[in-house]
Amino acid sequence: MKRQHTFRTAINALRRNIMRAALTTLGIVIGIAAVITMVEIGQGSSNAIRKTIESMGANTLLVLPGQAASGGVSFGAGSVMTLTPGDCDAILHDCPAVSAAAPVVRATAQVVYGNHNWVPMQICGTTPAFLDVRNWTQMNEGECFADRDVRNASKVCVLGQTLVRELFQGESPVGKEVRVRNVSFKVVGVLSKKGANMMGMDQDDILLAPWTSIKYRVTGSTVTTASSSTSATTSTVNTLDQIYPSTGGALYPVPSDTEAADTPLPVRFANVSQIMVAAQSSSAMKQAIGQITDLLHERHRIKPGDPNDFQIRDMTEITKALSSTTTLMSTLLLCVAMISLVVGGVGIMNIMLVSVTERTREIGLRMAVGARPRDILWQFLTEAVLLCFSGGVVGIALGRTGSYLVTELLRWPTEPSLAAVAAAVFVSVTVGVTFGFYPAWKASRLDPIDALRYE
Amino acid sequence: MELLRLKDVYKTYHLGEIDLPVLKGISLSIERGELVALMGASGSGKSTLMNILGCLDHPTSGQYWLDGQEISGASANERADLRNRMIGFVFQTFNLLSRTSALENVKMPIGYSADAGTEREGRRRAMELLKRVGLEDRMDHEPSQLSGGQQQRVAIARALINRPQFLLADEPTGNLDSKSSEDLLLMFEELNREQGITILLVTHDPGVAQHAQRIIRIRDGVIGGDGTASVGAADDDDGAGTGKGGPA
Numbered sequence: 001m002k003r004q005h006t007f008r009t010a011i012n013a014l015r016r017n018i019m020r021a022a023l024t025t026l027g028i029v030i031g032i033a034a035v036i037t038m039v040e041i042g043q044g045s046s047n048a049i050r051k052t053i054e055s056m057g058a059n060t061l062l063v064l065p066g067q068a069a070s071g072g073v074s075f076g077a078g079s080v081m082t083l084t085p086g087d088c089d090a091i092l093h094d095c096p097a098v099s100a101a102a103p104v105v106r107a108t109a110q111v112v113y114g115n116h117n118w119v120p121m122q123i124c125g126t127t128p129a130f131l132d133v134r135n136w137t138q139m140n141e142g143e144c145f146a147d148r149d150v151r152n153a154s155k156v157c158v159l160g161q162t163l164v165r166e167l168f169q170g171e172s173p174v175g176k177e178v179r180v181r182n183v184s185f186k187v188v189g190v191l192s193k194k195g196a197n198m199m200g201m202d203q204d205d206i207l208l209a210p211w212t213s214i215k216y217r218v219t220g221s222t223v224t225t226a227s228s229s230t231s232a233t234t235s236t237v238n239t240l241d242q243i244y245p246s247t248g249g250a251l252y253p254v255p256s257d258t259e260a261a262d263t264p265l266p267v268r269f270a271n272v273s274q275i276m277v278a279a280q281s282s283s284a285m286k287q288a289i290g291q292i293t294d295l296l297h298e299r300h301r302i303k304p305g306d307p308n309d310f311q312i313r314d315m316t317e318i319t320k321a322l323s324s325t326t327t328l329m330s331t332l333l334l335c336v337a338m339i340s341l342v343v344g345g346v347g348i349m350n351i352m353l354v355s356v357t358e359r360t361r362e363i364g365l366r367m368a369v370g371a372r373p374r375d376i377l378w379q380f381l382t383e384a385v386l387l388c389f390s391g392g393v394v395g396i397a398l399g400r401t402g403s404y405l406v407t408e409l410l411r412w413p414t415e416p417s418l419a420a421v422a423a424a425v426f427v428s429v430t431v432g433v434t435f436g437f438y439p440a441w442k443a444s445r446l447d448p449i450d451a452l453r454y455e
Numbered sequence: 456m457e458l459l460r461l462k463d464v465y466k467t468y469h470l471g472e473i474d475l476p477v478l479k480g481i482s483l484s485i486e487r488g489e490l491v492a493l494m495g496a497s498g499s500g501k502s503t504l505m506n507i508l509g510c511l512d513h514p515t516s517g518q519y520w521l522d523g524q525e526i527s528g529a530s531a532n533e534r535a536d537l538r539n540r541m542i543g544f545v546f547q548t549f550n551l552l553s554r555t556s557a558l559e560n561v562k563m564p565i566g567y568s569a570d571a572g573t574e575r576e577g578r579r580r581a582m583e584l585l586k587r588v589g590l591e592d593r594m595d596h597e598p599s600q601l602s603g604g605q606q607q608r609v610a611i612a613r614a615l616i617n618r619p620q621f622l623l624a625d626e627p628t629g630n631l632d633s634k635s636s637e638d639l640l641l642m643f644e645e646l647n648r649e650q651g652i653t654i655l656l657v658t659h660d661p662g663v664a665q666h667a668q669r670i671i672r673i674r675d676g677v678i679g680g681d682g683t684a685s686v687g688a689a690d691d692d693d694g695a696g697t698g699k700g701g702p703a
Contacts (some may be wrong), residue, residue, distance in 0.1 A: 016552075017554075365552075370536065370567040373531060448511050
């Protein structure tokens with residue numbers, strides 16, 4: 001009853017001077033609206049920036065096989081073949097902080113189309129998930145190969161812009177066939193332009209194909225790991241060997257049938273050169289690294305204390321740049337927001353002080369009929385908080401409208417932020433309490449006798 | 456039966472270095488159901504005495520019993536509570552809340568009562584009181600739409616809302632024309648007679664004081680006269696008391 005009475009009294013008091021209440025609260029309205037709009041624009045922008053930076057690879061991790069060492073001599077990263085596509089699938093399924101993972105088999109080879117040829121910077125054998133990892137799902141033309149193509153080791157590929165420019169000179173490559181080390185791949189899609197990476201490497205100079213195709217049809221035929229299997233696979237897969245005898249020419253004498261029968265075909269290695277992993281977000285990188293490490297320990301049966309047979313690399317530099325950018329942005333916005341709210345709060349305090357002076361007789365009267373100092377304090381505090389709160393509500397509506405208009409009219413990316421709204425309500429009430437307290441306290445300290453006689 | 460009693464009440468204001476004694480040993484008692492006028496010139500300590508009687512202030516020394524309770528040392532909160540329960544105030548300047556309806560004005564003190572009833576009950580009682588002071592058709596009017604006499608009647612209704620035993624009227628007719636003053640004083644008499652409410656009229660107008668059964672005169676901080684209002688009591692403010700008390 002008493003609280004309810006205080007509340008109603010405050011509302012009545014504000015209603016008695018509705019114009020002044022509205023003007024007083026305008027400071028808060030503008031402050032909160034500015035905060036909301038700013039935060040939403042800021043969040044939209046920083047998200048856009050984050051996406052851009054992430055597309056540079058800020059949230060990607062590289063899992064590389066470890067190094068072999070013999071007699072104290074290390075052979076460098078990748079010298080043991082420990083990573084398998086199975087590892088890749090397991091990472092994707094068992095690590096919650098990972099959003100996408102793709103195995104990569106690398107090769108360097110000449111790509112030929114008609115009378116043009118080019119050696120792309122990268123030939124990547126991978127899965128369609130590669131494009132998710134690299135934030136590269138937008139295709140310029142055609143589409144990416146499918147998981148089915150990976151299973152079938154289909155001879156299909158996707159080309160980067162540079163490669164298209166060098167080989168096709170304005171022609172549409174989709175549907176054409178290019179030859180990679182005499183294996184012909186059908187072009188099914190063209191990637192969108194990505195430009196150079198941080199190191200100045202042209203990322204568009206790329207050819208993507210199913211990793212199975214690259215591994216078993218392209219590199220398998222030339223990188224001679226086991227001499228006996230090489231000739232066997234070569235003869236079954238690469239039918240152009242006879243036409244271009246120089247490519248991949250046998251370094252070793254071709255074994256006779258008897259020899260071949262004596263040395264059965266070894267199991268086809270299914271190791272990959274690296275696994276590319278995308279974390280859920282750039283902030284989940286640490287978690288992702290931890291989860292992958294644990295998982296690979298388990299899968300590779302590495303005892304605690306034994307050296308890892310893999311390495312994980314992240315793009316620390318880019319991540320740092322990213323976090324400093326967003327931190328700067330939000331700090332800046334917070335400063336602007338704080339200033340506008342403090343100004344609004346001072347406006348409220350000012351008017352409340354005037355109001356207390358103006359209503360001295362009313363305060364005296366209320367005290368004479370039995371209001372305690374605390375009742376008066378509560379009444380004025382409630383008024384101030386009510387002013388700020390309603391200002392906050394109007395400000396939120398105005399701010400949301402503002403950011404909507406910014407998106408609609410200026411095409412500036414904004415993002416609705418529930419946190420900003422909650423913070424705005426909280427801050428406006430806090431401002432009300434903070435700046436309403438002094439006038440309310442002053443009112444409650446009035447002497448009823450003096451107050452009643454005040455002119 | 457006694458409603459209130461003052462014994463040797465002193466009140467001294469400290470104005471910087473100087474002590475300014477205003478009340479210098481006041482002792483008086485008022486019975487229940489009395490209609491008393493408190494008269495005195497300005498500066499005589501009349502307002503100070505009224506503030507102490509109305510629990511707005513506490514004496515520097517001396518004792519004050521209200522309704523059998525000694526309250527000279529009561530805290531601000533206790534005094535606020537006493538004012539709310541026991542005392543109704545009527546002021547010279549009406550002191551109604553502007554831009555607030557008569558009904559809301561009358562209801563206002565209920566909000567500060569510890570044992571306030573329901574909202575509906577308070578509203579009904581406020582309407583009843585407004586009807587009794589003859590303003591049943593003006594309940595929704597704001598003070599600026601009412602005449603002085605009507606405003607003072609709203610103020611009386613407000614003073615009565617918490618069923619006080621003691622009504623303190625500080626120059627209630629000071630801002631009214633003679634016709635309204637007469638009506639108002641008749642209303643006080645009626646309240647006193649029918650409800651048995653003890654009323655203290657603070658005034659310097661002998662014509663007003665004449666309506667009281669008893670006149671207490673105060674002069675220079677002491678009681679200058681205390682007695683029944685005789686027919687010929689229309690002397691001026693500074694005049695000596697005509698009652699049986701005689702000059703102190």
